[in-house]
Amino acid sequence: MSRLVPIFAAAALFGLTSCDGGAALDPMAGFGPDPVLPAPQRSLIPVVNIAEAVGWPEGRTPTPAPGFRVQAFATGLDHPRWRYRLPTGDILVAETNAPPKPEGKQGGLRGFFQGLVMKRAGAKAPSADRITLLRDADGDGVAETKSAFLQDLTSPFGMALVGDTLYVANADAVVAFPYQTGQTRIDAAPRRVAGLPAGRNHHWTKSLVASADGSRLYVGVGSNSNIGENGMDEEIDRAAILEIDPATGARRLYASGLRNPVGMDWQPDTGKLWVAVNERDELGNDLVPDYMTSVTPGAFYGWPWSYYGPIVDERVEPANPDMVARALKPDYALGAHTASLGLTFGEGEVFPARYLGGAFVGQHGSWNRKPRNGYRVIFVPFVNGVPAGGPEDVLTGFLNDRDQAMGRPVGVQFDARGALLVADGVGNVIWRVSPSAACGS
Numbered sequence: 443m444s445r446l447v448p449i450f451a452a453a454a455l456f457g458l459t460s461c462d463g464g465a466a467l468d469p470m471a472g473f474g475p476d477p478v479l480p481a482p483q484r485s486l487i488p489v490v491n492i493a494e495a496v497g498w499p500e501g502r503t504p505t506p507a508p509g510f511r512v513q514a515f516a517t518g519l520d521h522p523r524w525r526y527r528l529p530t531g532d533i534l535v536a537e538t539n540a541p542p543k544p545e546g547k548q549g550g551l552r553g554f555f556q557g558l559v560m561k562r563a564g565a566k567a568p569s570a571d572r573i574t575l576l577r578d579a580d581g582d583g584v585a586e587t588k589s590a591f592l593q594d595l596t597s598p599f600g601m602a603l604v605g606d607t608l609y610v611a612n613a614d615a616v617v618a619f620p621y622q623t624g625q626t627r628i629d630a631a632p633r634r635v636a637g638l639p640a641g642r643n644h645h646w647t648k649s650l651v652a653s654a655d656g657s658r659l660y661v662g663v664g665s666n667s668n669i670g671e672n673g674m675d676e677e678i679d680r681a682a683i684l685e686i687d688p689a690t691g692a693r694r695l696y697a698s699g700l701r702n703p704v705g706m707d708w709q710p711d712t713g714k715l716w717v718a719v720n721e722r723d724e725l726g727n728d729l730v731p732d733y734m735t736s737v738t739p740g741a742f743y744g745w746p747w748s749y750y751g752p753i754v755d756e757r758v759e760p761a762n763p764d765m766v767a768r769a770l771k772p773d774y775a776l777g778a779h780t781a782s783l784g785l786t787f788g789e790g791e792v793f794p795a796r797y798l799g800g801a802f803v804g805q806h807g808s809w810n811r812k813p814r815n816g817y818r819v820i821f822v823p824f825v826n827g828v829p830a831g832g833p834e835d836v837l838t839g840f841l842n843d844r845d846q847a848m849g850r851p852v853g854v855q856f857d858a859r860g861a862l863l864v865a866d867g868v869g870n871v872i873w874r875v876s877p878s879a880a881c882g883s
Contacts, residue, residue, distance in 0.1 A: 466727040469777055469815050473731070473833050477775035479750060483726025484757075489810045493817070493847040495868045504849060504866075505839030506875055512837060515578070515863055515874040516585045520570040522865045522872060523647070524853040526601035530624055531858030533576040534591060534601055535865065535872060539569035540646045541597040541613050571595045573610065575626050576872065581859060583874050589626045592619065600650025602659065609688065611648035611661055614640035616686060635659075636691040639679050642666050645702045647783075651715070654708070659686040660715065664702035668723050669758050670746040681745045683717065683737060699743035699769060705785030705853070709736070711799050712827035718776065718785040718803060721749060727811045732782040734801060734822075735772035744769035774829045780816035781806035784854035784865070788821075792860025792876060800824045802836065804851040804864060817841050819851050819864055819875075837864060837875055 471478040506512040516522075516535070524536040571594060577587035592598070597613035608621040608628070617632035638648055638661060645664025652659055665681040666672050683703055685696040702720035709716050715737040721730035722745070730749045747762045748754050751771035754761070776782040784804025788797035800823045805816035819837040822829050840849045849869030857863050861876035 466812060469813075470832070472728055472777040472815075473775055475774055475829065477731045477750075478728070479731075479753065480726070480728050482729055482756075484724070488724050489727060489812060491812045491814060492809050493807060493814060493841060493845055495850070496842070496846045496848060498848045498869045498871065502848065503839075504837045504864075504873060507834070507836050509878055510836070510875055511878050512873050512875050513583050515583060515857075515872040516576045516588060517871050518588075519574065519870045519872065520572070521567055521867050522574075522852075522870065523867050524599050524601070524649070525855045525863060525865050525872065526603075527855055527857060528603060531578070532626075533585070533855070533857065533863065533872070535574045535576060536598045536601065537570040537572045537574055538595075538597050538599060539567055541569060541640075541643060543642060569597050571597065573598055573601070577626070578857075583859075583861065583876065585872075587626070591626065592628050595632075597646055599647045600661065602650050602652040604652050604656035604688065607688075609635065609650060609652070609659060611638070611650040613643055613646045613648060614638055616648075616650065616659060616661060616688075618688070634691075635688055636686045636693050638684070639663055639666075642672065642676060644672070645680075645720075647704055649704050649706050651706045651708070654713070657687070657689075659688055660684070660696060660706060661686060662700075662703035662706055662717060664704070664720070665745065667746075669755060677746075683715075696739055697737045697741050697743065699741075699745045699765075701745040704783045705734075705804070707786050709799065709824070709827055710787055710789070711824070712736075714827065716785065716787075716801070718782045719743070719772070720781055720783070721778075722746070722755065723779070723810055725755075728778045731775035731778045732780050733772035733775045734782065734785060734803065735770075735774065738770065741770050742768045743772065750775075774822065776803060776805070776820075776833075777815050779808035779811040781808060782816070783852050784819070786854045786856065786862075787824075789856050790860030793862075794877065796823065797821065799827070801829070802854045802862060803833075804854045806850050806852055806867075807840065807847065814841070814845065817847065817850065819854060819862075836862070837873065840866075 520537040526534040573592040575591040576585035600611035608619045616635040644666045649662040661684045666676040682698040683696045686693045703717045705718040718734045748766040807817035808815045817840040820833040823831040849866040853865040864873040
């Protein structure tokens, strides 16, 4: 891996673009329960194809699917990434970005130039470390109240309310706050519930969901590397979903081998936990597809030694055939390098009935594929609790005619009135998608 450093650096300096990683398949070949998995395409120069972050011009919005409309629910935010709906209907938004890397963990020249890549993609600004409350009291689909709900956090991401306790997943710990219905600000000091793997934080986001009875918390923790190149000692309790007992702070591995598990939600027909996972890089334009999968307790999903079940990644040393033999195949591929981050299941009575129980996925978009992939919100229909069809566009138009990113979708969540909210971390907007016939409902 070290011999890539000077070449990657040159690519970053001269246009942030490099080799094409082999002929790209139709992007749709990387979707579904049985995606096309071509032979790996390895090269000395990684594919780097950044969509420069430029933001939205005045009056411009993403493009909704036919029969839907989109409006700005809230604007002027600072890198909104994740959101959570309180029982009051208020929406909490994590305005957040990566924490600083500790001394000696910046990744040398390679890390420096990867930082340049992320800056160009709009993902390198200092973190606001804030959760903001948005309130649409008059029901017009626009939040007229925007207030700082929690401040001075540590790259916050996932949130979950259990009774009168609000849990927040910071980059380094799950913390808890007392919550009173209707309040617009919390000034209480955080109570530490459980520490989380931190340090280098190659993947820093920590998603969070609670079990139906509130007795357990589930936290998604991404890997500290692409394929373990920083050493497996840095991967303890990473590339995993952790189960935490909020009463004691005790934690255990719930599922592992998930390179970067981000969006999590409970499928309403089966009660199973599902997760959206970002897979590994530098195997070409069409490997490895991101995916969503139901989560089997105690299961292993391959990272770093294999992908899509038993397909061995020959780059990983030493090999581990015993772990490869355990690896489960994911349920549904979401396309190569789409950076599928957001995941929520259809609910409410505003969207047509066919959307109930299906998966809505926010695809942040590729930085390492030619041509680009993602930059949209999709819907995957479910029947009897499992995927039952191809992806359908819900919200597109995040790239302009110069292939620059006006926005990049991240978290997705239904509001109390049944519209879909989409956090846009480049446009600094929360978009609201609703059927045309139900505007403002």
